[in-house]
Amino acid sequence: MKNSSGTAREKGTDLLKVRNLHVEGFSDERWHPIVRGVDLSLKRGEVLGLIGESGAGKSTIGLAAMGYAKPGCRITQGSVLFDGVDLLSMTEARRRRLRGSRIAYVAQSAAAWFNPAHRLLDQTVETAVAHGIASRDKANSDAIDLYRRLQLPEPESIGFRYPHQVSGGQLQRAMTAMAMACRPDLIVFDEPTTALDVTTQVEVLASIRRIVEDFNTAAIYVTHDLAVVAQMADRIMVLRHGQTVEEADTRQMLTAPAQEYTRTLWAVRKLAKPEIQTHDHILSIDNVTAAYAGRVKVLVDVSIKVPRGRTVAVVGESGSGKSTLARVVTGLLPAISGSISFDAKPLPLSLKERSKDLLRRIQMIYQSPDSALNPRQTVEEIIARPLEFYLGLKGQQRDRRIAELMHMIEMDEGFLDRLPGELSGGQKQRICLARALAANPELIICDEVTSALDQIVQEEMLTLLMRLQRELGISYIFITHDIATVRAIADEVVVMHQGKVVEQGLKTEILTPPHAAYTELLLSSVPEMDPDWLTTLLARRKNQGIASAAG
Amino acid sequence: MTSAEPVIQTTGAPRVKRTRRSRMRIALKKAPLSAWFGMGVTLCYILVALFAPLIAPYRETQVFSEAFAPWSHEFMFGTDQLGRDMLTRLIYGARNTIGIAFATTTISFTAGVTLGLLAAMYRGWPDQLLSRAVDVLMSIPSLIFALMLLSIFGSSITSLVLIIALLDSTRMFRLARAVGLNVVVMDFVEVAQLRGEGPAWILRREILPNILPPLIAEFGLRFCFVFLTIAALSFLGVGIQPPSADWGSMVRENATLITYGDVTPLLPAGAIALLTVAVNFVVDWVLHSTSGLRDEK
Numbered sequence: 001m002k003n004s005s006g007t008a009r010e011k012g013t014d015l016l017k018v019r020n021l022h023v024e025g026f027s028d029e030r031w032h033p034i035v036r037g038v039d040l041s042l043k044r045g046e047v048l049g050l051i052g053e054s055g056a057g058k059s060t061i062g063l064a065a066m067g068y069a070k071p072g073c074r075i076t077q078g079s080v081l082f083d084g085v086d087l088l089s090m091t092e093a094r095r096r097r098l099r100g101s102r103i104a105y106v107a108q109s110a111a112a113w114f115n116p117a118h119r120l121l122d123q124t125v126e127t128a129v130a131h132g133i134a135s136r137d138k139a140n141s142d143a144i145d146l147y148r149r150l151q152l153p154e155p156e157s158i159g160f161r162y163p164h165q166v167s168g169g170q171l172q173r174a175m176t177a178m179a180m181a182c183r184p185d186l187i188v189f190d191e192p193t194t195a196l197d198v199t200t201q202v203e204v205l206a207s208i209r210r211i212v213e214d215f216n217t218a219a220i221y222v223t224h225d226l227a228v229v230a231q232m233a234d235r236i237m238v239l240r241h242g243q244t245v246e247e248a249d250t251r252q253m254l255t256a257p258a259q260e261y262t263r264t265l266w267a268v269r270k271l272a273k274p275e276i277q278t279h280d281h282i283l284s285i286d287n288v289t290a291a292y293a294g295r296v297k298v299l300v301d302v303s304i305k306v307p308r309g310r311t312v313a314v315v316g317e318s319g320s321g322k323s324t325l326a327r328v329v330t331g332l333l334p335a336i337s338g339s340i341s342f343d344a345k346p347l348p349l350s351l352k353e354r355s356k357d358l359l360r361r362i363q364m365i366y367q368s369p370d371s372a373l374n375p376r377q378t379v380e381e382i383i384a385r386p387l388e389f390y391l392g393l394k395g396q397q398r399d400r401r402i403a404e405l406m407h408m409i410e411m412d413e414g415f416l417d418r419l420p421g422e423l424s425g426g427q428k429q430r431i432c433l434a435r436a437l438a439a440n441p442e443l444i445i446c447d448e449v450t451s452a453l454d455q456i457v458q459e460e461m462l463t464l465l466m467r468l469q470r471e472l473g474i475s476y477i478f479i480t481h482d483i484a485t486v487r488a489i490a491d492e493v494v495v496m497h498q499g500k501v502v503e504q505g506l507k508t509e510i511l512t513p514p515h516a517a518y519t520e521l522l523l524s525s526v527p528e529m530d531p532d533w534l535t536t537l538l539a540r541r542k543n544q545g546i547a548s549a550a551g
Numbered sequence: 552m553t554s555a556e557p558v559i560q561t562t563g564a565p566r567v568k569r570t571r572r573s574r575m576r577i578a579l580k581k582a583p584l585s586a587w588f589g590m591g592v593t594l595c596y597i598l599v600a601l602f603a604p605l606i607a608p609y610r611e612t613q614v615f616s617e618a619f620a621p622w623s624h625e626f627m628f629g630t631d632q633l634g635r636d637m638l639t640r641l642i643y644g645a646r647n648t649i650g651i652a653f654a655t656t657t658i659s660f661t662a663g664v665t666l667g668l669l670a671a672m673y674r675g676w677p678d679q680l681l682s683r684a685v686d687v688l689m690s691i692p693s694l695i696f697a698l699m700l701l702s703i704f705g706s707s708i709t710s711l712v713l714i715i716a717l718l719d720s721t722r723m724f725r726l727a728r729a730v731g732l733n734v735v736v737m738d739f740v741e742v743a744q745l746r747g748e749g750p751a752w753i754l755r756r757e758i759l760p761n762i763l764p765p766l767i768a769e770f771g772l773r774f775c776f777v778f779l780t781i782a783a784l785s786f787l788g789v790g791i792q793p794p795s796a797d798w799g800s801m802v803r804e805n806a807t808l809i810t811y812g813d814v815t816p817l818l819p820a821g822a823i824a825l826l827t828v829a830v831n832f833v834v835d836w837v838l839h840s841t842s843g844l845r846d847e848k
Contacts, residue, residue: 330745332741332744332745351744351745354747356747359745359746359747363745364742364745366738366742368738371737371738371739372737372738372739372742373739374739374757374760374761375761376760376761377756377760385746386746389746389747389748390746435742439746
């Protein structure tokens with residue numbers, strides 16, 4: 001607040017200058033380069049978007065801009081000039097005084113950054129009070145002002161809640177308020193909306209953008225989502241393997257990317273598949289109601305049909321009952337009423353009553369491959385188990401089938417002796433797919449299988465899934481919250497909201513207007529590559545008064 | 552839809568067979584000095600225990616004419632209150648004490664871990680029943696409880712082993728249940744359930760390998776404690792019964808020598824201390840290398 005006054009905040013003067021930055025990380029007993037000679041500069045009030053696939057060094061650069069390297073990392077070369085002073089050559093104590101007061105950080109998972117034992121307000125004002133920038137009373141009233149600006153509900157009282165008492169989107173905004181409490185000159189946003197639903201994401205994006213503009217704060221916005229960065233950044237820098245691929249103004253970058261790599265990033269969102277209608281259904285769910293602990297109903301009277309050899313995408317925000325639907329189909333959570341039939345025969349509702357062969361025919365792939373693969377089993381053991389268990393394959397037959405499966409998922413046999421911890425996220429998800437394929441299934445339930453992957457890997461995974469469907473005739477139930485993914489793979493779409501089916505039909509029918517009200521909200525919340533999208537959307541919602549429905 | 556050739560993901564290296572054994576060898580190579588010391592000392596103890604009759608100069612219960620003989624060429628550490636060679640008793644003591652401690656720890660480990668994991672997997676009433684039973688057992692001071700049980704059932708080796716195993720398995724149960732609960736909720740356990748695997752397979756192949764490091768560490772620690780418990784019980788006279796040699800009772804029987812400035816009774820105590828330290832070094836290393844803790848560089 002003291003340093004927020006006057007001319008220093010005028011847009012246009014250089015605030016941050018990073019020159020020839022090199023960062024190394026320590027793994028496998030040696031140092032590997034993570035960032036290799038990146039230059040960047042940032043003016044006051046300017047927002048720079050850093051994008052690239054995972055492992056490109058985006059977050060590392062974001063942290064290095066604060067003069068910080070994560071444990072296990074070190075900054076080996078270069079300079080970080082913040083307002084004319086080199087952060088790297090100053091003492092740790094001085095750097096600490098700058099961090100929090102003049103440079104702030106907003107992380108991806110707000111839930112992990114808030115201390116669950118303290119109230120939001122206390123945590124919001126903590127830095128400002130600790131740095132001696134404001135008295136506690138003043139900081140408190142300022143925090144309430146920030147909550148109001150960030151459009152948090154009940155700004156006067158929300159600060160007295162604990163982190164678990166507010167939603168993910170609200171927590172993310174509270175974290176932005178925490179970063180803003182000292183009116184920093186620079187904020188580093190590290191994927192602040194990646195963990196949020198699209199409908200929530202829109203609100204958080206709008207809040208962040210408004211507050212950054214209000215206070216003329218410079219920001220570095222790290223994300224892998226192009227459409228998001230298009231809304232937020234004045235300038236975009238594309239990174240790959242720790243080096244700059246290209247850097248340009250947002251509009252120019254979107255319309256005329258200069259580099260081939262940038263164009264491939266752009267192409268991902270254009271993946272689309274023509275839909276094919278069929279009336280031969282492999283699975284039909286009829287009037288199913290399911291509840292946890294026998295009380296809380298999470299699915300109410302749901303009916304869905306899955307066409308054979310096709311893909312049904314189930315979309316909806318978190319809490320809409322999508323994943324519960326998967327648990328009901330697999331029998332983990334037996335439905336309390338309704339029926340499911342598989343291949344024209346009734347399917348026992350409980351897992352325990354299903355035969356081994358029925359279990360084999362329905363397989364499932366999970367969102368997080370880290371959790372779905374046993375970290376103590378090698379890739380070979382993981383893939384071999386269903387072969388031995390369902391099909392009784394042994395010896396050479398088994399080895400040959402494993403080789404075939406590895407070929408199907410486009411990986412070579414060198415991976416067979418690896419442990420999951422030695423694979424990348426995309427590779428792990430492929431192994432999960434191979435494990436499902438090993439059972440020769442007829443239906444695979446994919447629960448958000450691509451949402452933990454970055455865009456290029458997502459595209460590879462989706463292409464692979466589609467190729468396998470064409471070759472093997474597998475049906476998919478594809479649970480997702482990402483509309484781009486739906487466009488890429490679905491034949492039919494089911495929209496779910498609060499445990500009920502809102503709409504079901506062919507992809508084009510659902511995705512083209514007129515929509516049901518909720519579908520409209522969901523679809524319009526998906527960021528588009530147009531830099532004016534957010535502005536236009538907010539204006540339109542204001543007019544229509546839909547924004548209140550998003551609450 | 553793009554019809555580009557699928558890019559095969561390659562390791563960029565020839566297939567290297569990395570078996571469990573080779574992974575273990577790599578881990579051993581990185582072991583710190585303290586771990587090597589611990590493993591060396593423990594190995595020595597085990598060898599001494601196994602080959603006691605070959606190493607010891609006399610028989611376990613051979614009595615010589617001179618009691619409390621001083622250290623000499625004939626009796627390296629002198630003789631005890633009955634005139635038995637101290638060195639021989641020390642060597643045989645390793646056999647009895649370590650053997651019994653190992654058997655006890657193994658029994659308590661197997662029982663505690665199996666029940667703990669079953670409780671973690673099934674939850675509900677089996678968990679409640681087992682956990683509350685364990686709470687009851689743990690609420691009674693273990694040394695007093697052991698003394699009471701031993702006076703009821705008599706101080707035979709079998710009852711000694713079983714009683715200590717029972718008391719110790721409560722702690723193994725608690726640990727196994729706690730770490731098991733973290734793994735049971737993982738998706739790969741659900742995958743195995745969906746595949747139709749039986750509980751034994753899930754327990755042994757999916758859950759156990761993931762929680763083995765802390766359990767092994769606990770095994771080492773419990774081994775030390777059992778060891779100390781046996782020594783304590785022997786010192787109190789209800790542990791291993793004469794004429795079997797055992798370190799705890801050796802301390803008690805020769806304790807009077809201390810008053811004459813003779814360090815002989817400290818030798819069995821020192822043997823206990825050294826083994827405890829050595830085992831703990833090994834345990835520390837196992838814990839450190841498998842817990843994923845890294846020194847901040």
